[in-house]
Amino acid sequence: MTTALDVPAIYRPKHQQRLFRQLLDCMARPGSVADLAAWTGGAPAALAVLAALCDSEVSLADPQRLLTGGDWDFLECRQSPVAQARFIFVDGTTAPAADLEPALGALTTPEQGATIVIRVSGLGTTGQKVRLSGPGIAAQCELGLGTLHPGWLDQRAVWCRFFPLGVDLVVCDESRVAALPRTTRVTQMGMHR
């Protein structure tokens, strides 16, 4: 029975706990890159992150329609416009849409700022290179953000300019993930070959 009707790995509780732990570590240590391949069963890391974060209590926006109907069935979260969504899933290889306005929270409720899960490729090794500093980073560190369009970093600076308001970014490629919480200071360094 189990061989015929396996639940996809990223939706099994034990795998989700592992994925969530990895994500917490990435949030606590911005700039670190975690490889999720051992727990995704071949699913894209971005979908694994959403599976670990979302349930029926939260809202998710998918403005570029990257998710399939089957993904929504498993995620079980509410579909929401970007401005009201707690989580937003986007492709980061193109510049953010001009009308993309995520929730930034309020001074009394900064935790209501959105978490944006961004899909790229070549995370950590190639592409847009940034220098990071701030909480969770000893002095400073460098990170390659793969095919992330620089416009996302410019837009992040705008969204996070009134700390503690802002957004948290989770950047994923096929199997790896890195986090840029709003507390992290990001300096763009150019392209990493």
Add this chain to the structure above:
Amino acid sequence: MTTPIPPRSLWMRAFAAAESDRVLALAGRLAIEHGATHRSAPRAGLALLRLRESVMLDTFYLGEIPVTTARVALLGRDGLHVEGGAVVMDDDVEFAAALAVLDGVLAHGLAGAAEARELLDEGLAQIERVANVRAAMLSRTKVDFSLMAEAGDDNRA
């Protein structure tokens, strides 16, 4: 002559009353035959049993019950996908998925529906047996007060 199939709302109870080893074996085979996949993540846990009281019509929680849900997709005739589902008072995800497979096969008349129907009938017969035993036990607790009235009250004499 076959008897008409009972309403779908009774199927889960009937399948759950049938012999569980046979339910799992048949569902396992049919799941492979029909390329069954989960349509959403099966869930097991405690559900709150809500009840509306009859005076102020307020809803309150009477207690908790174990509930497992499963929803599967099966490859039906002409290559189209059909669905089966199960909501059972149990904490066994595999068993709920097995019931969802049988539900889908029987509801959509897929190959193996006759065997699923046999299990359904067995489950219904088992439910009836249990109901008869309970009815017999209940009937033995009944007291006919009219006989006491006919006999009169000895203390009053």
